[in-house]
Amino acid sequence: MEFDPNNNVINLCVQGMDMEGKGNREEASRIFLQAWNEATNDFEKFTAAYYVARHQKNVRDKLKWLETSLQFALKINNITVKGAFPSLYSKIAKCYEDLSDLDNAKKNHELANSFTDNPFDDGPFYHGTKADLQVGDLLTAGSLSNYNSKITMNHIYFTALVNGAGLAAALAKGDGPERVYIVEPTGSFENDPNVTDKKFPGNPTRSYRSKAPLKIVGEVTDWVRQTPEQLQKWREKLANNKGDIIN
Missing domain, CATH: 3.20.170.40 (Rifampin ADP-ribosyltransferase domain)
Structure with missing residues (x-):
């Protein structure tokens, strides 16, 4: 699907980011969770889960939401989400490091590094x-x-x-x-x-x-x-x- 700035879930995520910028993390967390609950397709769920993840208070919950975001991104697997793979894999690797799971940390760091800086977009x-x-x-x-x-x-x-x-x-x-x-x-x-x-x-x-x-x-x-x-x-x-x- 094409990115739509007027999409309801995207707008909720923007509102959540505004709350983050104002230092109101509790309200931001609530809005991101609302975005997740209102998401109806894979792209919306991928995006909302990404933001829900960064407001988790423990590493295991953060890892769960990051992996949820990644699962939806892999289902979509097109140019609209491929640019997120390096960041997602790196964040997941960091979670595994914090959990002292070095094997999974290494695996995800390698996946993050497997992506080049060259976009895979043929246009127009x-x-x-x-x-x-x-x-x-x-x-x-x-x-x-x-x-x-x-x-x-x-x-x-x-x-x-x-x-x-x-x-x-x-x-x-x-x-x-x-x-x-x-x-x-x-x-x-x-x-x-x-x-x-x-x-x-x-x-x-x-x-x-x-x-x-x-x-x-x-x-x-x-x-x-x-x-x-x-x-x-x-x-x-x-x-x-x-x-x-x-x-």
């Missing part, structure tokens, strides 16, 4: 902007960040989710119409570290970056557009984001 890929461009044009790094005008970006960013690119276009600087271009990377690319394993496990938004140019090969006009109210909430979130941009 999209880039959202307000710039008026043509097929054959190249998108290159070196532009100012949409989220911090003092930073010149060393990478060009893109996603495999057309709705995510549409949101990026809506939030992009400029007065032109929102444009979503189909792009092809001309070189290697990596998971966007600004989102991977930050708010959500792995890279469910399928967001990537590259130092090599992206070649525009087409344009799409059909994607789910955010309401003005939803866009305002996104702008407020970005304005209140105090985290540093990994450049």
Whole structure:
């Protein structure tokens, strides 16, 4: 399934993370457990269990919830969850270390290390902007960040989710119409570290970056557009984001 920021379980997890940020861990724990109880599919259960795990007060309970999250991720076993495997296996290994089960700790560390940094995503890929461009044009790094005008970006960013690119276009600087271009990377690319394993496990938004140019090969006009109210909430979130941009 495609990552949906308006999904009820995802929204509950966001609320839980907000409570964590405010230091209210008890309320965060309650909200994450509510997300688990309301989860109806494997992706929602994988995500909710991941957050329930980090609020457990003993190692065995934490291990149980991490392994539950992993079981649902393995059932899904597609690009939306594969980016979470290294982190999940590492956290599980740490639990086994704390339980003095060194054999299982070693096994899970090896599983975590078996994953490379190269994404397993074949696209198609999209880039959202307000710039008026043509097929054959190249998108290159070196532009100012949409989220911090003092930073010149060393990478060009893109996603495999057309709705995510549409949101990026809506939030992009400029007065032109929102444009979503189909792009092809001309070189290697990596998971966007600004989102991977930050708010959500792995890279469910399928967001990537590259130092090599992206070649525009087409344009799409059909994607789910955010309401003005939803866009305002996104702008407020970005304005209140105090985290540093990994450049």
